Amino acid sequence: MKAKVYVNLKSGVLDPQGKAIHHSVELLGFAGIADVRQGKYFEIALDSSMDAKQATESVERMAREVLSNPIIEDYRVEIEA
Amino acid sequence: MKFGVIVFPGSNCDHDAYHVISKHVGQPVDFIWHRDTDLSTYDAVIIPGGFSYGDYLRAGALARFSPVMNSVKKFAESGRFVLGICNGFQILCEAGLLPGALIRNRNLHFICEHVLVRVETSDSPFTNELQSGSVLRIPIAHAEGNYVCDDSALEQLQEEERIVFRYCDRDGNVTDAANPNGSRDNIAGICNSERNVLGLMPHPERACEDLLGSSDGRDIFRSLAATLAAAV
Numbered sequence: 001m002k003a004k005v006y007v008n009l010k011s012g013v014l015d016p017q018g019k020a021i022h023h024s025v026e027l028l029g030f031a032g033i034a035d036v037r038q039g040k041y042f043e044i045a046l047d048s049s050m051d052a053k054q055a056t057e058s059v060e061r062m063a064r065e066v067l068s069n070p071i072i073e074d075y076r077v078e079i080e081a
Numbered sequence: 082m083k084f085g086v087i088v089f090p091g092s093n094c095d096h097d098a099y100h101v102i103s104k105h106v107g108q109p110v111d112f113i114w115h116r117d118t119d120l121s122t123y124d125a126v127i128i129p130g131g132f133s134y135g136d137y138l139r140a141g142a143l144a145r146f147s148p149v150m151n152s153v154k155k156f157a158e159s160g161r162f163v164l165g166i167c168n169g170f171q172i173l174c175e176a177g178l179l180p181g182a183l184i185r186n187r188n189l190h191f192i193c194e195h196v197l198v199r200v201e202t203s204d205s206p207f208t209n210e211l212q213s214g215s216v217l218r219i220p221i222a223h224a225e226g227n228y229v230c231d232d233s234a235l236e237q238l239q240e241e242e243r244i245v246f247r248y249c250d251r252d253g254n255v256t257d258a259a260n261p262n263g264s265r266d267n268i269a270g271i272c273n274s275e276r277n278v279l280g281l282m283p284h285p286e287r288a289c290e291d292l293l294g295s296s297d298g299r300d301i302f303r304s305l306a307a308t309l310a311a312a313v
Contacts, residue, residue: 009184013229014263016189066146069139069175071182072229 001046003059004078007068008039042067055079082309084110085123087153087169089144094130094166097286102127105289105299106306115147124309125162126153128169130222130284140183140225141171150176162206162305163278167223170270170280179273179280180238181230183223187263191224195294196261198269198283199249202242205272206308207279210300216253217246217297219283221261226282228264228271238271246270246281 009015015037022036044062046055056079063075084102088095095112102110113126120126134143144150150172157163157178165173173179186192195218203213211217230238238244246269250259255267262282270281285298 013184014187014227016185016187020189066142067138069142069182071174071180071231072184 001048001050001052001055002080003042003044003046003055004080005042005044005059005063005067006039006076006078007042007063007073008037008075009072010074013072040067052079052081082108082124082306083122084108085113085120085126086110087113087115087126087128087149089115089131089133089147091133091135092129092131092168094168094284094286097284098127098129098166101286101289101299101302106302108306113149115144115149118148118152120149120152120156123156123161124312125164125305126156128153128163128165128172129286130167130169133168133172136168136225139175141168141173141175144168144172145176154178157273157278160275160277162308164207164305165278165280166284166286167221167226167282170282171225173278173280178278179271180234181228181265181271183225183282184227184229185225186223186227186261191222192226192261193220193222194261195220195288196269196283197249197251197259198246199253199255201244201247204242205245205276205279205304207272207301207304208245210304210307214253216249216251217283217285217288217300218295219285219288219298220294221283222287223262223282226262226264228262228268228282230265235266238268239266241274243272243274243276244268244270245272245279246283
């Protein structure tokens with residue numbers, strides 16, 4: 001099993017890195033870009049000791065308590081068989 | 082009174098803090114390795130600046146899980162004093178000992194320069210030797226010093242007069258132009274409700290010698306020493 005965790009800044013939290021990337025891709029000629037937000041992506045390989053439900057609970061907690069800072073970030077967890 | 086300076090892998094202002102306490106405050110001080118958990122002999126601990134754990138994940142995020150941090154939490158709950166400088170401030174926020182978070186500077190730059198901060202309250206163990214409204218010249222050196230918090234947290238900080246330092250101009254005016262990193266409400270430093278935990282982005286330990294451009298930071302350490310002396 002594999003867990004994928006996506007962490008993004010909450011909407012409303014300034015993302016200067018996203019803004020700089022936005023500016024750069026426009027300079028490179030990419031048109032039609034309304035906004036860029038930069039986030040983080042984690043791939044977590046899970047061994048066979050947990051079932052899907054336990055894995056979801058465990059990774060959700062990891063995402064909430066470690067991988068994201070709830071004051072500024074949101075997260076999303078996906079579990080793949 | 083005895084001070085401790087906590088050392089994480091990647092701390093780099095630990096020796097500066099040690100120097101200030103031993104030379105300018107003239108009190109005993111130890112380095113405390115982040116795996117140590119016994120803080121029973123200390124009256125105040127300093128969480129110094131640097132790049133603990135390489136700032137991986139988020140600045141201060143991994144240091145919070147070091148064994149010593151559980152002890153720091155209990156130390157703070159017991160009413161003893163915790164001073165977090167720069168990366169130390171980031172760690173205190175990540176650990177939930179102070180509200181809010183520190184994100185990337187609004188201009189993306191790592192900023193290393195002397196800035197001016199206004200002392201917003203002398204009602205703290207860290208500023209009781211200073212005049213409220215006075216302006217200190219202290220260096221900053223950070224990429225993630227942009228203080229953010231939600232509206233209710235800001236309101237609470239303001240109402241309880243827990244904003245201890247604000248970025249300001251030469252005349253002490255708190256303006257956007259004087260805000261180096263985009264911090265909400267020009268916040269440079271805050272304390273907890275009990276006022277025994279202070280976090281600030283500027284480096285007072287680097288502003289304790291005239292030779293280094295400013296000695297305005299000394300009074301912060303001297304305030305803390307005066308607080309401890311009065312408590313004995």
